[in-house]
Amino acid sequence: xxxxxxxxxxxxxxxxxxxxxxxxxxxxxxxxxxxxxxxxxxxxxxxxxxxxxxxxxxxxxxxxxxxxxxxxxxxxxxxxxxxxxxxxxxxxxxxxxxxxxxxxxxxxxxxxxxxxxxxxxxxxxxxxxxxxxxxxxxxxxxxxxxxxxxxxxxxxxxxxxxxxxxxxxxxxxxxxxxxxxxxxxxxxxxxxxxxxxxxxxxxxxxxxxxxxxxxxxxxxxxxxxxxxxxxxxxxxxxxxxxxxxxxxxxxxxxxxxxxxxxxxxxxxxxxxxxxxxxxxx
Amino acid sequence: xxxxxxxxxxxxxxxxxxxxxxxxxxxxxxxxxxxxxxxxxxxxxxxxxxxxxxxxxxxxxxxxxxxxxxxxxxxxxxxxxxxxxxxxxxxxxxxxxxxxxxxxxxxxxxxxxxxxxxxxxxxxxxxxxxxxxxxxxxxxxxxxxxxxxxxxxxxxxxxxxxxxxxxxxxxxxxxxxxxxxxxxxxxxxxxxxxxxxxxxxxxxxxxxxxxxxxxxxxxxxxxxxxxxxxxxxxxxxxxxxxxxxxxxxxxxxxxxxxxxxxxxxxxxxxxxxxxxxxxxxxxxxxxxxxxxxxxxxxxxxxxxxxxxxxxxx
Numbered sequence: 001x002x003x004x005x006x007x008x009x010x011x012x013x014x015x016x017x018x019x020x021x022x023x024x025x026x027x028x029x030x031x032x033x034x035x036x037x038x039x040x041x042x043x044x045x046x047x048x049x050x051x052x053x054x055x056x057x058x059x060x061x062x063x064x065x066x067x068x069x070x071x072x073x074x075x076x077x078x079x080x081x082x083x084x085x086x087x088x089x090x091x092x093x094x095x096x097x098x099x100x101x102x103x104x105x106x107x108x109x110x111x112x113x114x115x116x117x118x119x120x121x122x123x124x125x126x127x128x129x130x131x132x133x134x135x136x137x138x139x140x141x142x143x144x145x146x147x148x149x150x151x152x153x154x155x156x157x158x159x160x161x162x163x164x165x166x167x168x169x170x171x172x173x174x175x176x177x178x179x180x181x182x183x184x185x186x187x188x189x190x191x192x193x194x195x196x197x198x199x200x201x202x203x204x205x206x207x208x209x210x211x212x213x214x215x216x217x218x219x220x221x222x223x224x225x226x227x228x229x230x231x232x233x234x235x236x237x238x239x240x241x242x243x244x245x246x247x248x249x250x251x252x253x254x255x256x257x258x259x260x261x262x263x264x265x266x267x268x269x270x271x272x273x274x275x276x277x278x279x280x281x
Numbered sequence: 282x283x284x285x286x287x288x289x290x291x292x293x294x295x296x297x298x299x300x301x302x303x304x305x306x307x308x309x310x311x312x313x314x315x316x317x318x319x320x321x322x323x324x325x326x327x328x329x330x331x332x333x334x335x336x337x338x339x340x341x342x343x344x345x346x347x348x349x350x351x352x353x354x355x356x357x358x359x360x361x362x363x364x365x366x367x368x369x370x371x372x373x374x375x376x377x378x379x380x381x382x383x384x385x386x387x388x389x390x391x392x393x394x395x396x397x398x399x400x401x402x403x404x405x406x407x408x409x410x411x412x413x414x415x416x417x418x419x420x421x422x423x424x425x426x427x428x429x430x431x432x433x434x435x436x437x438x439x440x441x442x443x444x445x446x447x448x449x450x451x452x453x454x455x456x457x458x459x460x461x462x463x464x465x466x467x468x469x470x471x472x473x474x475x476x477x478x479x480x481x482x483x484x485x486x487x488x489x490x491x492x493x494x495x496x497x498x499x500x501x502x503x504x505x506x507x508x509x510x511x512x513x514x515x516x517x518x519x520x521x522x523x524x525x526x527x528x529x530x531x532x533x534x535x536x537x538x539x540x541x542x543x544x545x546x547x548x549x550x551x552x553x554x555x556x557x558x559x560x561x562x563x564x565x566x567x568x569x570x571x572x573x574x575x576x577x578x579x580x581x582x583x584x585x586x587x588x589x590x591x592x593x594x
Binding site: 104219 | 295298301313322397401402409486488579
């Protein structure tokens with residue numbers, strides 16, 4: 001028997017281990033690079049006027065994005081107020097009522113498919129049903145497109161979280177004579193509380209950074225939004241418009257807005273992940 | 282029984298709750314159908330005028346009203362391909378690092394950080410791509426590559442920074458965490474008995490990964506790649522910032538191009554002619570159909586996978 005020498009194999013192995021370490025470092029470096037750039041440029045743009053003032057004309061100085069901050073908060077809030085209950089009810093149907101039915105299987109399949117539909121298509125769809133017939137862009141249309149993005153995410157996590165609740169808990173509740181709807185809302189939901197909250201937070205994080213669906217629905221506006229009836233200012237479309245402009249003060253404002261969005265989204269994500277870990281423990 | 286609850290009221294509430302849940306579930310179905318119907322309805326002008334030629338024509342002239350999707354489809358496919366070529370191998374070796382090489386004390390925070398990449402909104406990638414990556418590409422990377430292999434048409438042209446290659450790299454970074462997460466889970470799910478059998482034969486970590494782990498988890502990895510593909514193909518803002526938005530077809534990766542979503546983002550609000558608008562909606566319809574097909578394939582694939590895994594255990 002001829003013994004194969006081990007060193008070429010060991011060398012390949014060491015090489016691949018080094019390559020894998022380098023690849024992980026590349027991923028980390030990318031994250032660090034993006035965060036450092038956003039934090040540095042963003043921190044330079046931030047000040048009290050930026051948070052409370054209205055936009056300044058191109059080429060000028062000062063001014064702020066209070067209107068966009070308020071608009072983004074309003075549309076995200078309304079989008080979630082519409083999307084979260086609907087998504088939760090759909091999830092309840094999938095987990096509690098429709099189990100094993102072909103209709104539920106089809107809907108579950110479509111929920112997964114809908115999560116993968118590009119957000120710009122959702123924006124296009126809402127444009128055709130809420131902007132074209134009415135004749136102008138509106139914050140309501142923006143909120144509806146965000147709601148449509150929230151819907152499948154919340155439906156999916158609700159179903160997953162309810163499925164994790166042990167069946168004996170349901171059965172013992174029903175055995176006491178509690179109707180199914182009360183058992184679901186008061187017992188099953190309570191058992192799955194943390195998971196449901198996580199799903200909601202993750203979906204809020206996802207939509208608050210969305211730009212593409214708002215481009216065709218809420219558009220943008222230089223004024224403070226008092227209602228959602230007309231075009232509504234928002235941070236993400238402002239970033240898009242300002243970054244593509246040649247004016248230095250607008251580009252600086254775009255960095256400031258990027259800073260706010262990044263911090264907000266990361267805070268939501270980290271919070272929801274901490275919640276998950278607590279639940280597992 | 283004296284203390285029976287108000288049965289009628291309860292039954293009424295129960296049926297309402299059940300009905301509401303059913304209605305919300307049906308809404309998902311309704312919305313998907315409505316998206317398809319609305320996109321077809323609003324692109325009919327372009328559908329009728331250009332027919333199937335729309336898919337093959339590279340014309341895009343709002344002044345003469347001539348439109349074709351070829352350059353947008355080409356750009357979408359090329360940028361997605363670049364993203365996958367960069368991201369898939371990177372994701373596999375990162376997963377290898379996280380599962381097999383690194384100590385859990387290191388791999389946990391590293392994995393967490395890479396997952397955070399997925400949380401960053403795409404417009405932030407766009408800002409970074411436009412103001413940081415594109416200048417870096419123009420000053421450092423592209424002149425160097427041009428000097429090295431500039432004779433090839435693939436890498437010819439002036440180093441502008443923005444263009445197909447930069448868009449592909451930004452996309453790669455965006456899909457990296459998704460593919461990494463799937464591959465990591467696939468690697469972790471391989472039964473340790475299989476790996477231990479490999480190690481028992483005297484195989485090295487890399488040999489076990491290549492010949493046991495990857496072969497066993499091949500189907501799962503394919504699912505992960507398709508998941509990344511679905512993400513990359515419809516990504517809008519990050520691409521719009523860095524691709525240059527040019528409707529000419531170019532062989533060079535340094536050249537500007539456009540994707541379906543970047544064209545929509547750039548031109549939709551300025552489309553004044555009905556035909557122009559219809560052509561843009563038809564682009565959206567094409568993107569919708571492509572992603573729909575990909576998503577359906579992925580879901581079927583993953584479903585079959587789960588069934589098979591269930592049957593094996």
